[in-house]
Amino acid sequence: MDTMWLEDFITLADEMNFSRAAEARNMTQPAFSRRIRALEEWIGATLVDRDTHRIALTEAGFAFRGIAEEILRRLSLGRDQVREIGGAQVSELRFASTHALSVTFFPSWFRGLEDGWDVGTVTLVADHMTACERFMLEGKADLLLCHHHPAASHRLDPSGFSSLHLGDDVLLPVSAAASDGTPIHRLPGTDANPLPYLEFEERSGMGRIIQAAKVAGSGITALQPVFRSHMASVLLTMARDGRGISWTPLSLAETDLKEGRLALAGDDQWHIPIEIRIFRPRARRSQRVEAFWNMLKARSA
Known part of the structure; x- marks a missing residue:
């Protein structure tokens, strides 16, 4: 069994679409499908229900998803621990960040942390929240920078991950x-x-937060989706071009x-306060990560 099959399966479980998952794994869809079949044959159970209009995980698939994530996370943690025992200093800080924060928040925030502290080598991967969660669950990232809302779901369970509050933002x-400065589109709209x-x-x-806050799609406003993206910068550009309203x-x-x-296309009732948070696994990471986290805790205190 190739451990890469586990990463393929987790990506498919996140995307729920063979084409998008294959693209995320940088391979053709036929090749990706063969690898999922090979994993199912090795396990001896069907993991993906392909008979529905939209694919879904089978009961066995749901059970195996957590197992696959745990295997990959333990492999990653084990590798780092053995490297330290063997004398190889693990000095890298591996960040995952949602796209928006990688541009608007991370550079200035991290620059402020560098004064008087040797940060070593830093790697930053920016992606949508689902992919960032996957990096954390598989142990490919040590730290995750993201927007957070208490009502919105995420996959970083408090039993396995802890977080710190770094700042505040608001979805508008x-x-x-x-030409007179007023919005060309203004909430709430009408059914007609x-x-x-x-x-x-x-x-x-962001999509999860907006859904959880129930300011869109809840019947209190009339919206007609005309464009979708996981990137806030793309939606912002479309809004700037007059294509519609975006939070x-x-x-x-x-x-x-x-x-x-x-x-602004609406008053305060349409605003969604959100936090900027950084997450890490509760399991011990490298000395560099532990020292960095302790520094963050001391500064937040």
Whole structure:
């Protein structure tokens, strides 16, 4: 059994689409499908129900997903521990970050931490929230930087992961601004004239937060989805071009709002306060990661 098959399966479980999962794994769909079949043959059970319009995990697939994630996480942790025992200093900090925070928050935040502290080598991978969760669950990243809302779901269970609050942000509904500075689209819209909606994909953490906060798609406003993406920067560009309304972090939209390219498309009742948090596994990581985390805790205290 090739451990790469486990990564293939977890990616498919996240994407629930063979084409997108194959693309994420940088291979053709036929090759990807053969690898999933090979894993199922090795296990001796069907993991994916392919008979429905949209694929779904079987009962065996749901059970095996957690096992696969645990195997990969233990392999990663074990490798780092053995390298330290063998005298190989593990000095790298491996970050996963959602796209928006990798641009708006991470550079200045990390620059402020470097003063007087040897951070060593740093790796940052930016992706949507589902992929970032996968990096953490598989042990491919030590730390995750993301937006957080207490009502929104995520896969980093408190029994296995801890987090620190680093800052605050707010999701705002925005629209392109007319010549007088007013939004060309304004909430709430009507059933007879729904507003064009630039929507986050379900893989996005922002999409989960908006759904959990129940400000969109709950019957209190009339929205017609016209475009979807997991990237806030793409939706922001579409909103700036007048294509519709999008919820976007203030940290990303602030310059456009100040310079009049965007306008708020709704008052405070449509605003969603969110946190910026950093997550780590509770299991011990390398000395470098532990020292970095202790420094963060001391600063937050």
